[in-house]
Amino acid sequence: MKALMFGWEFPPHILGGLGTASYGLTKGMHKCGDMDITFVIPKPWGDEEKGFANIIGANNTPVVWRDVDWSTVENQIGKTMNPQTYYDLRNNIYADFNYIHTNNLGCIEFSGRYADNILEEINNYSIVAGVIARTVPCDVIHSHDWLTYPAGIHAKQITGKPLVIHVHATDFDRSRGNVNPDVFRIEKDGMNYADHIITVSNLTRQTVIEKYGISPDKVTTVHNAVEPMSEEIMAIEMPRNPKEKVVTFLGRITMQKGPEYFVEVAAQVLRKTNNVRFVMAGSGDMMNKMIRLAAERDIADKFQFTGFLRGKQVYEMLKSSDVYMMPSVSEPFGISPLEAMQVGVPSIISKQSGCAEILNNVVKTDYWDVDAMADAVYSIITYPAMYTHMKEEGIREVNEIKWEYAGQKVIDIYRKVMKW
Amino acid sequence: MRTICFYFQIHQPFRLKRYRFFDIGNDHYYYDDFNNEEIIRRIAERSYLPANRALLEMIEDSGNKFKVAFSISGVALEQLEMYVPEFIDSMRELAKTGCVEFLSETYAHSLASLADPEEFINQVKAHDDKIELLFGQRPKVFRNTELIYSDEIAAMVASMGFKGIITEGAKHILGWKSPNYLYTPATAPKVKLMLKNYKLSDDITFRFSNYAWNEYPLTADKFMGWIGSLPEGEEVVNLFMTYDTLGELQSAETGIFGFMKALPRFAADKGITFSTPSEVISKLKPVDVISVNDPISWADEERDTSAWLGNILQKEAFEKLYSVAERVRLCSDTRLKQDWNYLQASDHFYYMCTKHFADGAVHSHYSPYDSAYEAFTNYMNVLSDFIVRVEEQFPDSIENEELNALITTIRNQAAEIEVLKKELASAKANAGVVAEEKPAKKAPAKKKAAPKAAPKAEPKEEAPVAEEKPAKKASAKKATKKAEK
Structure with missing residues (x-):
């Protein structure tokens, strides 16, 4: 044919x-x-x-x-x-x-x-x-x-x-x-x-x-x-700070991706715990607004922006994360949570993402439900069983999506x- | 002679409200009252109450020939008392006929039998007390939460003096054996084991209204025909199911009540009787010994405990919960004890089940959560707060044994104080007779126990030391010892 x-x-x-x-x-x-x-x-x-x-x-x-x-x-x-x-x-x-x-x-x-x-x-x-x-x-x-x-x-x-x-x-x-x-x-x-x-x-x-x-x-x-990860990427080892968890947003910082919800979640979680860092990776037309918002919420010391990541940097970022978050307002599919799962990072995704239709071992919430997302972040970084289960079952699940x-x-x- | 033993289970957990991590340490109320009331009222109206009426009618129509057994968890009873008190009355009325037996189980519908023997025994006692209080009979036959059973559990139950245990007739345990006999556990030869005939039970529970089933429609005539045509010598058919089968799982429109009401007549035609578990156990003899190493239950295809403790989420939550068990038993705070019961309900763990998500359909049907992860998160948040409260009661730094010793000391002290009081009184009486001493000593003696003991030995030195808490115990001890001498 x-x-x-x-x-x-x-x-x-x-x-x-x-x-x-x-x-x-x-x-x-x-x-x-x-x-x-x-x-x-x-x-x-x-x-x-x-x-x-x-x-x-x-x-x-x-x-x-x-x-x-x-x-x-x-x-x-x-x-x-x-x-x-x-x-x-x-x-x-x-x-x-x-x-x-x-x-x-x-x-x-x-x-x-x-x-x-x-x-x-x-x-x-x-x-x-x-x-x-x-x-x-x-x-x-x-x-x-x-x-x-x-x-x-x-x-x-x-x-x-x-x-x-x-x-x-x-x-x-x-x-x-x-x-x-x-x-x-x-x-x-x-x-x-x-x-x-x-x-x-x-x-x-x-x-x-x-x-x-x-x-x-x-x-x-x-x-x-999702394509199987290349060995080169799987071999990446990132240094981890055992005392500090990393929660990551990765993607274009635009209206569609709901970055402001990520900042609000960060503000909530940081009010309760201190051993966590939030990273917003990527660039986009809402980036400056987000920097201002983070400062307004008074969490700038625990909230980092990396700017645009390319190639291997994306996976390095993922590999040094403990939680991946995609609060997209409307995501036709969204392949990045699958990639996060491949490298063993538990993911929180919005129900308004297409990939939510096929994924089980992720936490799904509404994009506007900041409380629920904050709960999920807290749970993953606080309860080891949650982290381990999502990580292991996630890898198993995503390997079957070919x-x-x-x-x-x-x-x-x-x-x-x-x-x- | 062949007999049918019906037993119905009633259980509803206290579902947790959405409990956020912010609430940890701040909010100590965990329950979704609106939902709990709504659900129990709905089920009671659709199932429990009409079913009770139907059973009462059956018992009266059959001239007390129809017998039935119930197992109602303590937490369900609490909810029913709170939200559907008419159900308790209706149950009492049913109990008055003398054709109803109440079974023993764990108060909290908990999995304590798998983790904590002491807790398990306490809960069984608490449950039986409650049943006796409400319905005036003390259970004699035991059935564990979700019919969980193993040799170990059998031994524990036997040690509590039960004569019979009810469990699942799991195929991988029975092999070629039939569930329609009595057996005896390998570890407790005096106890008799009744096994659920899951084929016939599930015919009613799950298949009764299924159009796709080749035996549809199931009539009382046909059903009794099946039981009647069982091989000669199979004496008892145990039909165990959850009570909401009548009216909820099989709604009234399916004709389930009509089916039930017709059963006694067709049974009489075939010479089949109805019995309560106690009657079965006293009449029939066990035919063989059954040994169960790994716990079995009545859930899912596997008939094991994996529906509650299958994945690491469930195990983690379970271990965390029972890690404070000993501490909670040392506490005397009523609210804490109450929460402790509610949090142990097996349902909380059932909601966290991730066993093949496809099969999860059955699980999610009962779950107030969207996913197992959500269930885990919520439960762990609640549990974290609970553990904080337990730790507030007693400092973390003291080991359980030490704490236990201290508490025993305190408790013993009360008894000792009583003894000493008497001694003092008699001594004073004696003293009063022998020589009149200063009456001013009476006033400080009434205030505290420790100083009271003191006057007998060295009144001036001991009394002020008794103010400090840990020192108090020590000095009290010393004082009592001296007093004894």
């Missing part, structure tokens, strides 16, 4: 959970066997893992015919793509795109981020998708998140193959209800054109059905999973839309 996937992020260059999920799913599907996956991303860096999917960069795909020789192509894009693919793609340019700014290879530049001109990038991405869809044979098209829906729709119109869109988040999650009309339009368009919609949790499924008016039989939930299972479910959905 040949699948053409459109994504926006791919590890190791990721900004959020989307990249991790796309990567894990693709790899899991590959493990299920008999899958030939082409994965399109705006801007590959050349250090992406290969072998389970054929990665094509949108910024390496010509949309304007340029007469360039093999060595030039190889020099410029050789480390991310086979030059022959370039020529194959070049044979399928379908319209005159000279009005767009292109480079010497006739390719459009992409930032691959979430820049201010994102709508323009999305549009360009779907132009490129037209070339790719004409070149790469496929049985089914799969678009990851709203940025790639227009590309998916375009590819569907060209090839006539069924389109599956994967909703990793909706704008209702990101904006706490203040939806951007442009984003909503693109999302709604994608859902209308899709032959089937995959959501990462029942929570998101409900949003898709209720807020976007999609028929429930077209929407299926495939919960995310991408292969999610991949198999997606393949079943492919079969259904292709009427195989």
Whole structure:
């Protein structure tokens, strides 16, 4: 079975959970066997893992015919793509795109981020998708998140193959209800054109059905999973202060993640015990506000901010924690509690997180229930049995949440839309 | 002759309110009164009261041929007295027929039998006292919390003078043996063991209204037919269930009351009688010895104690609770003792069960908590406060033995003081007769015990020392010793 996937992020260059999920799913599907996956991303860096999917960069795909020789192509894009693919793609340019700014290879530049001109990038991405869809044979098209829906729709119109869109988040999650009309339009368009919609949790499924008016039989939930931790990460040993417990918040410090509840919890717990430290790791538009709030609550001596953590630092932070907290107001899935569980850190998550639907060995509370969260933190740091039980049972549980299972479910959905 | 022994269990715990870690050390009231009242009233209205009426009717209609036994935990009785006093009256009325037997168990519906023999024995006594007080009969047959049983427990129960024990007819214990006989424990040959026929009991408790069951609908005729067709020689069928089976687990609409009421008639047709456990034990002889090393119970598929003490959360809470047992027994604070009872209820541990979350459906059905972790957190917070209170009673630094010795001293002192008082009085009387001494000595002697003893030996030196607390005991001792000489 040949699948053409459109994504926006791919590890190791990721900004959020989307990249991790796309990567894990693709790899899991590959493990299920008999899958030939082409994965399109705006801007590959050349250090992406290969072998389970054929990665094509949108910024390496010509949309304007340029007469360039093999060595030039190889020099410029050789480390991310086979030059022959370039020529194959070049044979399928379908319209005159000279009005767009292109480079010497006739390719459009992409930032691959979430820049201010994102709508323009999305549009360009779907132009490129037209070339790719004409070149790469496929049985089914799969678009990851709203940025790639227009590309998916375009590819569907060209090839006539069924389109599956994967909703990793909706704008209702990101904006706490203040939806951007442009984003909503693109999302709604994608859902209308899709032959089937995959959501990462029942929570998101409900949003898709209720807020976007999609028929429930077209929407299926495939919960995310988690990649096994690499040995390198498992081997990290962090120094621990036995007299002081560490409670961690890790993620973007934005409205969606509910950081203010974490500060309130910290204030409550610190009123009762002193042998605990709270750490807010990450950055975001609410960071300064949180620093002020912590100072206002008079807990700044026990409340630390680390700023943005990348790569290994994330796991170092997790490994030096005793409790992980995710008080997200609305989290379509939320993969980080699973990672915390993998390294043996008990987690407290909000019931408004998609991952709460599949996890048992975590404490689940409402995001606004500061009292309940404070109780849970106190319990984990005070009663050793609670800590040990959550740690051990958590590891056991999370090891059974595998991408292969999610991949198999997606393949079943492919079969259904292709009427195989 | 074949006989049926019905026994119903009534138990409701004092559920804990949401007790936050902030409350530790500040708030010493732990119970969710609203919920407890609501639940016990609901169950009483739907089940206990109508069931009592039905049983009374059955006993009267059958001319006192229908017999039944009850096991009501002390904590449930307390709640019923508080919230549904009419139930106690209705139970008394039932007891008056003479066809009802009350069984013994632990007062707090606790797991003390697994941890603390002294506590266990105390609780059984407390429970039997309460039953005697309310219903005028002293239980003779014992059944442990959740039918938990082992050889060790059998020995303890035998030492308390019970003639019979009721427990689960767990398959892994019985093997090929049938539960429809009496057995005897390996450790207590004089005691008789009655085993629950779980197949027939569960037919009523769980399957009665199950449409998917191939024997649906279960009629009294059919049920008695099954019992009637058991192999020759199987003399007793023990149907043990929780009382809320009638009306709550199987609601009145399922026809459970009609089914029950029809039982005596069909039983009479087949020549089957009804008996109380005591009657069974006095009439029948045990056929074999049964040995149970690891405790069994009536819960879940495993029929062991893992529903209460299966994971480390439960074990930790359990150990913490009983770590203060000795201390609590030394205390005399009534409220503390009361909380001690309520906190021991096995239900609190049941809520912490994480045994395969899928099967947890049954567990969560009864649990006021969302998850086992929440249950643990809440319970531990309450327990922490409780332990703080226990420690307030007696300083932590004194070892239990030492404390015990001191308390004994204090208690003995009271007796000694009495003796000395008498001695003093007689001495004075004698003195009064022999030679008139100064009457002024009488006044200080009345104030304290220690100085009282003093006048006999060295009045001026001993009296002031007796003011300090620890010194008081010592000096009192000395004084008494001297007095004795």
